[in-house]
Amino acid sequence: MTDDSKEEFDFRKFFPDEDVRKIFAKVFDRSAISAVHSLASKGYFDVLEYVISTGKEAHVFRAVDAAGHFRAVKIYKIETTDFKHMSKYLHGDVRFQGIKNNRRDLIYAWTRKEFKNLLLLNKAGVRAPLPIAFKNNVLVMEFVGENGQASPVLKEKPAKDIEKVHAALVDFMARMLFKVELVHGDLSEYNLLNKGEEIVLIDCGQAVLNSHPLAKTFFERDIANISKYLNNNGFKITKEALTEEIRSKKSLFKK
Ligand SMILES: Nc1ncnc2c1ncn2[C@@H]1O[C@H](COP(=O)(O)OP(=O)(O)O)[C@@H](O)[C@H]1O
Ligand SMILES: [Mg+2]
Structure with missing residues (x-):
């Protein structure tokens, strides 16, 4: 999906819930929509069903894939996130040297960092969500819940x-x-x-x-x-x- 192909994106198909559509219209830009589209086209999920949490820096959604498996999808906000605060945790971590000091690059790096950290935690045997995929500011991970309800x-x-x-x-x-x-x-x-x-x-x-x-x-x-x-x-x-x-x-x- 190119930047100017927003029209191709079928909002009602990916976001059947009106609240989710409102959040996307208000909070997220094209790059987040493009990332959602790209991850969905790879089969990581089919639909973002509803919002589980609206945080200061990210929103977390329940998603479902074609086989009916639930996923948690965490999307970092670009505009309102305190990226100066993020910068302190990124610079100084040898895994993230050379990251440009602008809002968008830092938030993308932060998303990648959360993915990598979740991998490490699982490798260490810590009970944390299994990371599944990421793109730009969108992270897909194991949904932690019971009977479809987030824990x-x-x-x-x-x-x-x-x-x-x-x-x-x-x-x-x-x-x-x-x-x-x-x-x-x-x-x-x-x-x-x-x-x-x-x-x-x-x-x-x-x-x-x-x-x-x-x-x-x-x-x-x-x-x-x-x-x-x-x-x-x-x-x-x-x-x-x-x-x-x-x-x-x-x-x-x-x-
Ligand atoms: N993998 C997950 N499965 C189910 N719910 C989740 C998952 N990750 C986050 N959540 C829900 O979203 C909320 C916010 O997630 P969190 O990662 O703590 O982001 P933040 O605190 O930055 O908003 C959590 O308190 C929890 O309710
Ligand atoms: Mg939290």
Whole structure:
């Protein structure tokens, strides 16, 4: 699809839901539509069914493919995203050197970064959505949900067993750090889904390699957020004890 072939795109076919059409008319430009078209023509999904989440930087949709499999499609906004904030996480990550410092290139790189981070997390055995494809600012991934309903975040649906959450988070953080040398950087009850008591880590665009100059700061912030969450939910642990527990897993997960 070329830039001037917007007419070819059948909005009603790809976006049967009126709210989705409105979002596309208002929020996304031709490049996002073109990316949706291209990903759909490759069979990654048939239809963007409805919006699951409208965030500050991205919208997340449920999509479905020809075989009836659900997908989550995350589309980053070009105009309103704080790309200066993104720049801090991209520059300094050796995987993304030489990215041009303009809004569009940074957001495309961010989308690619989230895809790559999800691949690494899955490789490390962390429960995170499997990435499926990406193009421009559009990322297609495994839909995390039950009976077609997207799983709620831990903030909305606290886990029944906080000890299990603690164990899962120690395991995730140790696998990330030691198996694939990644720091999430935005770890909190807002970026963990509760899928029938299974904890799933999402929102991985900002995750950086441990060699990033700010990796230690981001790791400490993750520790602070997680220990605060655990303490508020009945699992008493200091930041130091949580860090020590993660470090004690090193020999288990060292590459
Ligand atoms: N793979 C997924 N499967 C199901 N729902 C998802 C998935 N990824 C994101 N979501 C939903 O979209 C919301 C926003 O996603 P997130 O990646 O945290 O983006 P942001 O916080 O930047 O808006 C999540 O809280 C969750 O409700
Ligand atoms: Mg989030």
